[in-house]
Amino acid sequence: MQDFDRTVRFAATAVLVFYLPFAQAATFSGKVVGIADGDTLTVLTASKRQHKIRLAEIDAPEKHQAFGTKSKQSLSDLCFGKEAKSPRE
Numbered sequence: 001m002q003d004f005d006r007t008v009r010f011a012a013t014a015v016l017v018f019y020l021p022f023a024q025a026a027t028f029s030g031k032v033v034g035i036a037d038g039d040t041l042t043v044l045t046a047s048k049r050q051h052k053i054r055l056a057e058i059d060a061p062e063k064h065q066a067f068g069t070k071s072k073q074s075l076s077d078l079c080f081g082k083e084a085k086s087p088r089e
Contacts, residue, residue: 029085037063038071043084
């Protein structure tokens, strides 16, 4: 059983080590056209394609939770209608 656990851990580690360097998100830019909640927005690219973006490392309340509406309004005040681009661009 210990050998099996060790093998599974080794396989999982190998997958992460070799896969993660290639797992990058696409880069793009566009106009912020929608705000779902305090950590999710929609960007419309020049090719008229919408992308739903979840902001990394943001723990905002959902719409139905306490302060959810205020959180959504704050994100909207910051970025709605403005140009956004991915950080790798």
